[in-house]
Amino acid sequence: MGYELRRWFEDRLPQEISSGERVVALAIADLVWDDSRIGYGRLFTQKLLHKTGFENETQIGKVLGKLAARGIELRVPIAGQDGKPLRNKRGQLVYAHRGHQRTFRVPFESEFPGRPAPYWNDEGERSPDRETNGWRNAERSPARETFNGERSPSREGNKAERSPARESMVTQAGDPIPLTTTTYLPPSVAPRAAATPGRTDGSKTDDDAITAAVDFLMNLPQPWAVGRVSAKATAPQLLEVAAEQGWNLDDQLVTKLTENPGGIRNYRQVLRIRIGDLPKAPPAPAPRATSPLPPWCGECADGARAAEREARLRLVYDDRGHGHPCPKCHPQMTSHAA
Incomplete structure (x- = not known):
């Protein structure tokens, strides 16, 4: 379900959309039915969250809003009793509210600003029962040749369950979309x-x-x-x-x-x-050249042995108690002598 439609949609999505928007759009194309391009239901939403990695429907809704702003509308507005799309107080279309889940639909090529689809010349890899390039330039889904009228993605014997966007009624319990379970595979090991x-x-x-x-x-x-x-x-x-x-x-x-x-x-x-997208690591700083500490004379620093490893302690004191670098072993004095 959805594999050919996903490939079709993937080839036509605009280059400038973000990676998150592309993930959501392709996941929807992967889950809806090829013939009707429609999908809905509680299980559909759960699988969409799993495939995209988002934590809740609110995050999905924000991405769908960004896609709609780019002219790629993947939501079906809810219809009122009169059959017309519902609008809120600000005149905006309503896509979901309490008791009515979202219905998703992949648009046709003429309904969104897509890019021209490439021609890969891979007809040898296509199914033998398909006409070569039969749907490449057509305004329909790859599996739409045998479909005479748009229908809900529910099964034939499940006529009582309708899409919540078709009419103002709450979807009955149970999910009408027989989606297969998706197995999550972690990233490949290095x-x-x-x-x-x-x-x-x-x-x-x-x-x-x-x-x-x-x-x-x-x-x-x-x-x-x-x-x-x-x-x-x-x-x-x-x-x-x-x-x-x-x-x-x-x-x-x-x-x-x-x-x-x-x-x-x-x-x-x-x-x-x-x-x-991690870039190259910055080069490690070159180690600073340090001159070895001269041997301690043993007379300065009031005889404190810590002066063997601490040059700042190698001081001699005058009658007023002022410290001066030891002329015998302080690094400043020995470097001058050198």
């Missing part, structure tokens, strides 16, 4: 940490590195710190990027990942983006 079949060399070292990365992510300053599950999923990517860009898991990396916190609302999402 090549240097990948285990070779039949070998155990370095496996403990790799485990120690993963553990160190997990501890690093869980102990970031608030509100950047992540939980155990998220840390384990992100640790391999962090190790891979840090190794490629020359970073160590130290305070310098903490400062880089958590810089400029002003205006951030979703710290976990920003953290994942910053890890993926």
Whole structure:
């Protein structure tokens, strides 16, 4: 469900949208039905949150609003008793309110400012029962050839359940969208940490590195710190990027990942983006050349043996009690003599 429509939508989404907006748009295209381009329901929303990594519907709604401002409307307005879209007191369309869940719809090519789709000449990889490039320039979904009228994504025998955006009625209990369960796969382990079949060399070292990365992510300053599950999923990517860009898991990396916190609302999402876009580490400062401390004469500093390692103590005092650099062993005096 949604695979071909997702590919179709992915090729046409504008280049300038943000990564978060692209994630939400493609996740919706992946979940709706190809023929009707529509999806809704409690389970649909749960799967959308899982696929995008957002914590609640409010965050999804903000992203949908940004996409709508760019001319990419993925929400279906709720219809009133008269069949017309509902509007609030400010004249804005209503997409969700108490008792009415959001209904999502992927627009046709003429309904949003998309970019021209590339032609990859990959017809050999297409399903043999599809006409080659049959839907490339058409104003319809790839699987729409056998569809004669737009219908709800519910099953044939579930006629009583209608989309909440179609008419002013509360959706019945149960989700009409038979979505398949999505398995979450953590980021791939770095090549240097990948285990070779039949070998155990370095496996403990790799485990120690993963553990160190997990501890690093869980102990970031608030509100950047992540939980155990998220840390384990992100640790391999962090190790891979840090190794490629020359970073160590130290305070310098903490400062880089958590810089400029002003205006951030979703710290976990920003953290994942910053890890993926981590730049080259700054070069380490060159060590300063220091001259060795001359041997202590044993006469200055009132005989305090701490003067053997502390040049500032190597003083001789006049009758007034004023201290002066020892002419025999103070670094300033010996450097002048040299």
